[in-house]
Amino acid sequence: MQGKRQSETSLYGPVKRYLETLGYTVKGEVCGCDLVAIRGDEPPVVVIGELKLSFSLDLVLQAVDRTAACDEVWLAVGPAGRKRLRDPRVSTHNRYVRGGCGGSYLNF
Secondary structure, rough: OOOOOOOHHHHHHHHHHHHOOOOEEEEEOOEEEEEEEEEEOOOOOOEEEEEEOOHHHHHHHHHHHHHOOEEEEEEEOHHHHHHHHHHOOHHHHHHHHHHOOOOOOOOO
8 A cells, every 4th residue: 555554454355355265254353363264164174364564473473373273374464564575585484484384475
């Protein structure tokens, strides 16, 4: 957003719509999680999503904490935060990927 600071809540709508296209039912702000998505497969798949404006070690640690409560943890980082990830010196993101964690970037 030009001229305005983007908020984490602005990430919720696009991520919710994307998860819904994959067959999930999505709710925001559940037990301290930015979003929780459930797909009614047998057994059900539970996804916890964290929405942040920038990628950081705190975000990775938060994701690790969430893994005990769900099947998958998804991280959504705002467009401004993703620009820094293109720089190979951004070690937090590199460690996250090398540690066996995956990630996807959504353009909206």
